[in-house]
Amino acid sequence: MRTPSLRSRLLRGLTAGTAVTTLAIGLAACGGNSEAAGNSGKSSGTVTVGAISNGAAKETDLKVSEVKSISAKLPKSIAKKGKLVIGVGALPTGSVPIQYVGDDQKTLTGSEPDFGRLVAAVLGLKPELKNSTWENLFVGIDSGKVDAAFSNVTDTEERKKKYEFATYRQDNLGFEVPKKSTWNFDGDYKNLAGKTVSVSRGTNQEKVLLEWKAKLKKENKDLTVKYYPDNNSVYLALNSGKVDAHFGPNPSIAYHTTHTANTPNATRSAGKYSGAGAKLQGLIAATSKKGSGLAEPVSEAINYLIKHGQYAKWLAAWNLSNEAVKTSQVNPPGLPLDNS
Numbered sequence: 545m546r547t548p549s550l551r552s553r554l555l556r557g558l559t560a561g562t563a564v565t566t567l568a569i570g571l572a573a574c575g576g577n578s579e580a581a582g583n584s585g586k587s588s589g590t591v592t593v594g595a596i597s598n599g600a601a602k603e604t605d606l607k608v609s610e611v612k613s614i615s616a617k618l619p620k621s622i623a624k625k626g627k628l629v630i631g632v633g634a635l636p637t638g639s640v641p642i643q644y645v646g647d648d649q650k651t652l653t654g655s656e657p658d659f660g661r662l663v664a665a666v667l668g669l670k671p672e673l674k675n676s677t678w679e680n681l682f683v684g685i686d687s688g689k690v691d692a693a694f695s696n697v698t699d700t701e702e703r704k705k706k707y708e709f710a711t712y713r714q715d716n717l718g719f720e721v722p723k724k725s726t727w728n729f730d731g732d733y734k735n736l737a738g739k740t741v742s743v744s745r746g747t748n749q750e751k752v753l754l755e756w757k758a759k760l761k762k763e764n765k766d767l768t769v770k771y772y773p774d775n776n777s778v779y780l781a782l783n784s785g786k787v788d789a790h791f792g793p794n795p796s797i798a799y800h801t802t803h804t805a806n807t808p809n810a811t812r813s814a815g816k817y818s819g820a821g822a823k824l825q826g827l828i829a830a831t832s833k834k835g836s837g838l839a840e841p842v843s844e845a846i847n848y849l850i851k852h853g854q855y856a857k858w859l860a861a862w863n864l865s866n867e868a869v870k871t872s873q874v875n876p877p878g879l880p881l882d883n884s
């Protein structure tokens with residue numbers, strides 16, 4: 545699951561369109577390897593989350609150091625190089641509060657890069673961020689250039705054919721509409737009949753939406769799906785009435801609706817949906833190559849963070865406490881191949 549979100553009102557004095565353009569320029573400048581906000585945690589035992597977030601998070605220092613009983617389980621190849629290459633699919637425009645360029649206009653920040661750094665600290669590894677487009681995020685894992693993706697990736701049965709997962713957050717999707725709109729999803733795909741909805745390519749929400757489209761077609765009803773290249777285009781289309789709704793990650797939509805509340809282009813949430821379908825709670829997971837042996841130590845590192853409180857403080861810093869999980873799991877049931 546991944547989709548763009550707007551940074552409007554974060555850059556004070558700028559219009560929404562200007563803010564997105566600025567964000568896109570900043571992200572384009574940090575393709576490839578990138579620094580992350582805050583300390584790595586390896587040298588000082590402190591990881592700072594929410595740094596340079598431009599108001600999207602509360603900057604918080606978290607004490608966390610290597611846990612040798614967990615790092616001893618790392619694959620030898622990763623332990624030997626002493627670093628964890630973290631894949632982030634934030635190009636071209638990022639997704640607040642998940643992954644984006646901070647207020648210094650060059651450094652990646654967001655809940656996902658921050659959590660990757662926390663896990664790396666428990667594993668005694670130096671975090672190295674590798675930023676890319678969403679599609680190239682998986683190419684990086686396939687090629688071995690990325691060890692693990694922390695990029696709002698949904699655990700799905702289709703992806704399990706190539707990847708292994710260590711879960712760390714609930715996966716909820718959401719619909720966003722103009723505030724004046726009276727339409728609501730109400731948990732029923734049939735309410736999408738006759739609507740035009742935007743979504744990002746290659747994402748879990750696209751898969752869900754296209755399955756609903758196919759169901760509606762069998763019922764002789766139409767659902768039009770549209771794609772846009774960046775955040776600015778999505779919200780221009782929504783505000784101008786070219787689309788009725790946008791379907792994306794709930795954290796991004798919750799953030800955007802809050803920060804446009806008092807603007808002429810205010811939006812609202814029109815309903816949520818589990819990223820794994822109606823019968824299963826979707827989960828977001830650290831994603832590594834199948835058979836790499838990385839999922840188990842990463843999951844243990846996450847459970848250490850949950851048990852010792854850093855996990856809850858990380859979520860609170862990014863206003864994502866309502867997506868907490870009680871425990872990290874390795875390869876639990878994910879979005880079914882047939883999400884009916």
